[in-house]
Amino acid sequence: MRVLVVNAGSSSLKLQILDDHQLVVDLNLQRWSPADGFEPIRSALAGHEHIDAVGHRVVHGGQMYVESTVITDEVITNLESIQDLAPLHLPPALAAIEAARQLLPDLTHVACFDTAFHRSIPAAAATYALPREWNKKWGLRRYGFHGLSHAYACAKGAELLDRPLSELRIVTAHLGAGASLTAIDGGQSVDTTMGFTPLEGLVMATRSGSVDPGLVLWLQRNAHYSLDEITDRLEHGSGLAGLSGTSGDLRDVVALAEAGEPDAVLALAVYHHRLATLTGSMITSMGGIDMVVFTGGIGEHSELVRRSLAKSLQFLGANIDELSNTANGTDRLVSTTESTVALAVVQAREDIQIADEVAQLLAA
DSSP states (O other), X not given: OEEEEEEEOSSOEEEEEEETTEEEEEEEETTOOGGGTTHHHHHHTTTOOOOSEEEEEESOOTTTOXXXXXXXXXXXXXXXXXXXXXXXXXXXXXXHHHHHHHXXXXXXXXXXXXXXXXXXXXXXXXXXXSOHXXXXXXXXXXXXXXXXXXXXXXXXXXHXXXXXXXXXXXXXXXXXXXXXXXXXXXXXXXXXXXXXXXXXXXXXXXXXXXXXXXXXXXXXIIIOOOHHHHHHHHHHSOHHHHHHSSOSOHHHHHHHHHTTOHHHHHHHHHHHHHHHHHHHHHHXXXXXXXXXXXXXXXXXXXXXXXXXXXXXXXXXXXXXXXXXXXXXOSSEEOBOTTOSBEXXXXXXXXXXXXXXXXXXXXXX
8 A cells, every 4th residue: 555644844844755664755845834835745756656645744633533533524624622731732733633634535534643652551640639620621631642653663673573462561652853752561552651741741842741730830920921931941941952052962962961960961961861760660561571662853864872771671671782882874783682671762753553553544
């Protein structure tokens, strides 16, 4: 099956065509905006008109969508009603869906949700200890994100280990500008670090990760910051950027830390500490661990981050192979043969996951 994968960001649009798992087209329209409509898509796909179906990456499915879904007008209306759950991601995704449906009206379009993989998280892990009427009325729960990446990474990790996914307890570490961990037991997500929004959890490039909610209330009450000011700083001025005074790019922080710049040294230490402690929480959610899979820009390319986490897990028998860890490329084991916890690096391939989900849905 030949599937067009559409992945819309706030200011870009990624288009990929896969024939089975073979990448035929890989285009990134860096300056696309919803106002541009479908003409840039038409131009980008010129000469590649043979497509069987279209898969759209949608970050948030809310409570309504817990699996990939054929897109109808009703689905569009429902997604429009929950745009406030992901205000940076859902509007451009909806605009891309509309453009692609206009351009390719005779094809089946499928929405593939990043939140869907986490539908299996048990209530104990998904529920916030808030008034039950709040949780019920507003759908307050831990949804989790990066699900398409986590789903692909755990399956590929099991393949590299040559063991059935159903037998493995895996922590997948999607580490990039946005970052999250997921505890995957037998192929099922049982816990994850992001929650109601993609702000919870790990320290990220510009996002804070988890902070005491009382601290946010204190800033409103005593420092007199507005809700908009706090939201902007938590999303765009915190994390590695806020701590180090850089753009938040890990490479810049590492360079400054190696030069002895105190703020960068601290930023890196906080990043590693939060990664290690939250990995520990994922492990306890499963009652043990067989494998850690690194993916995403940082997970794939930062030997320093992989080495640091492996060192934190040495007490569990994790040992990294330095030759493999420093080698180029992805989709490889980076643990020693004696390591009782396997360590792997896997290229982030949400496109393959989406194409597979589209094919499975249409086959059913």
